[in-house]
Amino acid sequence: GQQVMQIPQYQHVQEGEDFTTYCNSSTTLSNIQWYKQRPGGHPVFLIQLVKSGEVKKQKRLTFQFGEAKKNSSLHITATQTTDVGTYFCAGATGNQFYFGTGTSLTVIP
Amino acid sequence: GAVVSQHPSRVICKSGTSVKIECRSLDFQATTMFWYRQFPKQSLMLMATSNEGSKATYEQGVEKDKFLINHASLTLSTLTVTSAHPEDSSFYICSAGDMDYGYTFGSGTRLTVV
Numbered sequence: 142g143q144q145v146m147q148i149p150q151y152q153h154v155q156e157g158e159d160f161t162t163y164c165n166s167s168t169t170l171s172n173i174q175w176y177k178q179r180p181g182g183h184p185v186f187l188i189q190l191v192k193s194g195e196v197k198k199q200k201r202l203t204f205q206f207g208e209a210k211k212n213s214s215l216h217i218t219a220t221q222t223t224d225v226g227t228y229f230c231a232g233a234t235g236n237q238f239y240f241g242t243g244t245s246l247t248v249i250p
Numbered sequence: 251g252a253v254v255s256q257h258p259s260r261v262i263c264k265s266g267t268s269v270k271i272e273c274r275s276l277d278f279q280a281t282t283m284f285w286y287r288q289f290p291k292q293s294l295m296l297m298a299t300s301n302e303g304s305k306a307t308y309e310q311g312v313e314k315d316k317f318l319i320n321h322a323s324l325t326l327s328t329l330t331v332t333s334a335h336p337e338d339s340s341f342y343i344c345s346a347g348d349m350d351y352g353y354t355f356g357s358g359t360r361l362t363v364v
Contacts, residue, residue: 147293174353183343183355184294229293237284238353240294 145232147241155249160217162244164230172233173206173213178243179226187215220248252278254346256356263334263363271329271359273344279324280346284353285317288341300327300344334363 144167154160164173172191176184188197190206190213197204203216213232217224225248230241253276263269273283281302286294298319299307306319316338318330327346331338339362347353 183358184345185355186347186353237296237299239296240286243293245291 145230145239145241147230147244149244150242151245151247153247153249154220156222157219160220160224160246162215162228162230162246164213164215164232164241166211166232168234169210170232170234171210173210174231174233174238175204175213175215176229176231176240177226178229182226184229217246220246222248222250224248252347252354254280254344254354254356256344256359258359259357260360261362263361265335265363266333268330268332269334269361271331271342271344271361273327273329273346273356275325275346278346280327281324283321283327283344283346285319285327285329286343286345288343288358290341294343297329302327331361334361336363339363 147164152160172189174189175187177187178184188204190204193210194208195206201218205214213230215228225246227243227245229243231238255274255276257272261269283300285297287297288294296309297312300319300321302321302324308314316332321327341358341360343358344356345353
């Protein structure tokens, strides 16, 4: 069945360092979405990537979709304490999407 | 932006009873809603896809007779956990939206079965 894996599971960084999480699917995706979930909160939609090789930026966040549409990455430049949370990718096939395992980011001031 | 309301936010029930969770899209119509379950510090697991006016589509391994889903209108989907047991204790969350603009999540329901 559909599987979306994410690495790393946990990441601790010093404030100001960069952070990257990677998402890999066992099948080709129609699109991929990224979400952020703060501790105790619910997932909040960040962005959607549709095209092969697509790159999108949101301030310090850079999102990439692989050429084969099976992998994606989220890169945060110069992390801040407000970046703390769990980042999930969600790969879509058809009209359903499946969440990756998530990467929990801790930013040390 | 799109708003999805979910309630209750927390519920404690006795083992053997049933609990209903509501998910409403407040400012848009949702022909499709999704129900997820999340265990502590784990990812969201898709349980079922709720389709307005038709039967829900359940993921493999999810008991449809235990987790009853009703999507009676374009703005409301309900999930009923029937004959709840302690192992059903979890965080249940719904989402609605579309593939073009992304999905909005409800605030989730923390179910504790004692």
